Amino acid sequence: MTILIKNANEVVTLKSTVQGPRIKEQMRQIAVVEKGSVLIEGNRIVAVGAYEQLEADFPDLVRVAEVIDASGKIVMPGLVDCHTHLVHGGTREQEFNMRLNGSTYMEIMNAGGGIHATTKRTRETSFEDLYEKTMHHLDVFLKHGVTTVEAKSGYGLDWETEKKQLEVAKKLQATHDIDVVSTFMGAHAVPRDYKGREDEFVDVVIHDMLPQVAKLELAEFNDVFCEKGVFTPEQSQRILEAGKAHGLTAKIHADEIEPYKGAELAAEVGAISAEHLLVASDEGIQKMAEAGTIAVLLPGTAFFLRAPFARGRLMIDEGVPVAISTDFNPGSSPTMSLPFIMNLACMHMGMTLEEVLTATTINAAYALNRGHQIGSLETGKQADIIILDVANYKQLQYFYGMNHTNTVIKDGRVVVQDGILLKNQLVN
Ligand SMILES: N=CN[C@@H](CCC(=O)O)C(=O)O
Numbered sequence: 001m002t003i004l005i006k007n008a009n010e011v012v013t014l015k016s017t018v019q020g021p022r023i024k025e026q027m028r029q030i031a032v033v034e035k036g037s038v039l040i041e042g043n044r045i046v047a048v049g050a051y052e053q054l055e056a057d058f059p060d061l062v063r064v065a066e067v068i069d070a071s072g073k074i075v076m077p078g079l080v081d082c083h084t085h086l087v088h089g090g091t092r093e094q095e096f097n098m099r100l101n102g103s104t105y106m107e108i109m110n111a112g113g114g115i116h117a118t119t120k121r122t123r124e125t126s127f128e129d130l131y132e133k134t135m136h137h138l139d140v141f142l143k144h145g146v147t148t149v150e151a152k153s154g155y156g157l158d159w160e161t162e163k164k165q166l167e168v169a170k171k172l173q174a175t176h177d178i179d180v181v182s183t184f185m186g187a188h189a190v191p192r193d194y195k196g197r198e199d200e201f202v203d204v205v206i207h208d209m210l211p212q213v214a215k216l217e218l219a220e221f222n223d224v225f226c227e228k229g230v231f232t233p234e235q236s237q238r239i240l241e242a243g244k245a246h247g248l249t250a251k252i253h254a255d256e257i258e259p260y261k262g263a264e265l266a267a268e269v270g271a272i273s274a275e276h277l278l279v280a281s282d283e284g285i286q287k288m289a290e291a292g293t294i295a296v297l298l299p300g301t302a303f304f305l306r307a308p309f310a311r312g313r314l315m316i317d318e319g320v321p322v323a324i325s326t327d328f329n330p331g332s333s334p335t336m337s338l339p340f341i342m343n344l345a346c347m348h349m350g351m352t353l354e355e356v357l358t359a360t361t362i363n364a365a366y367a368l369n370r371g372h373q374i375g376s377l378e379t380g381k382q383a384d385i386i387i388l389d390v391a392n393y394k395q396l397q398y399f400y401g402m403n404h405t406n407t408v409i410k411d412g413r414v415v416v417q418d419g420i421l422l423k424n425q426l427v428n
């Protein structure tokens with residue numbers, strides 16, 4: 001199928017000669033084409049530019065193309081949500097209320113709630129129920145303009161359930177319009193019955209789980225919760241090195257609650273990204289800049305846990321490539337709205353409108369090792385494109401707390417039209 005998007009007030013292309021994640025002032029160069037058009041054939045972008053130019057260069061395609069009139073709207077790459085705990089059983093609103101009454105996240109977790117509570121629910125939930133529930137969540141993501149989403153396991157903490165989570169994600173990758181990218185996170189918490197025997201559990205992850213993940217091709221990335229009271233930097237390093245030996249790229253939950261030299265470790269082990277970083281040290285930030293480690297910042301978590309926000313401004317100024325994500329999970333960030341998270345990044349991490357757009361498109365794509373395929377509107381790239389009902393990109397964050405997504409084109413097909421999911425018009 002051939003599609004021509006025409007008359008857009010702005011096409012935010014994110015086009016650049018830079019290969020790799022954007023840093024410093026590159027994050028502000030979002031390459032806007034005013035009164036632009038985008039020509040798509042099959043699942044690829046053919047060209048982006050002025051309509052007259054496209055008509056002159058591709059007359060045959062333009063003649064047969066189905067036209068989408070984007071008058072009064074803007075066009076940009078589909079959003080990439082590069083850090084979520086997508087597949088999980090249950091919800092934890094009662095813990096939210098406990099936190100509002102003064103309990104802390106770690107107190108709740110150490111008392112058997114938190115990740116342990118969701119682990120229990122995920123173990124109890126059947127494959128089919130998890131699949132249906134997650135399918136619904138993906139529908140909501142899609143309606144908010146997200147076209148690629150990362151999904152971490154880590155609510156099984158035993159092989160049977162970790163495998164179930166990863167297989168749900170794999171099936172959704174095959175059946176849902178959104179692209180689902182899997183990360184194994186068997187080391188998300190130490191199971192209650194391994195208390196005092198933490199190293200034994202690390203051995204289970206390394207010797208029993210990781211080889212299976214690799215053999216069954218259930219994930220591309222390997223992640224660990226490096227945090228005081230969870231996994232030490234030494235244990236985290238063992239797990240990440242073992243994953244690398246099995247061909248899994250390292251990611252790390254680092255310096256979320258207490259400074260623990262997680263950012264430093266990410267740089268040392270050559271992780272593609274370090275995630276959270278609310279309390280990352282100056283030295284850790286410096287090391288990440290030198291190593292080119294992407295900072296995946298999750299301002300929704302700081303907001304929802306009422307914790308200090310990561311120092312996004314400083315990280316960008318120091319040369320760290322920054323991406324932003326929802327961290328969608330049932331405990332610390334139960335939102336599927338990346339647009340809301342983008343607003344938090346502007347308001348609480350000192351990021352500019354342009355930096356936030358880079359952080360949720362091309363840099364997030366690089367955090368998933370897909371920067372060469374998605375994340376910008378350039379000739380040859382996958383046609384993952386959204387049309388937003390605002391007059392210019394600055395209005396996206398100005399009219400805050402709203403979903404402006406009008407149209408979503410995924411892999412060259414229109415899957416959301418006038419804000420409505422085409423496959424299932426009953427879903428909210
Ligand atoms: N911090 C660790 N993991 C998740 C939260 C998991 C949960 O509370 O269920 C996160 O990234 O925020």
Ligand SMILES: [Zn+2]
Nearest residue numbers: 083085253327
């Ligand atoms: Zn997380």
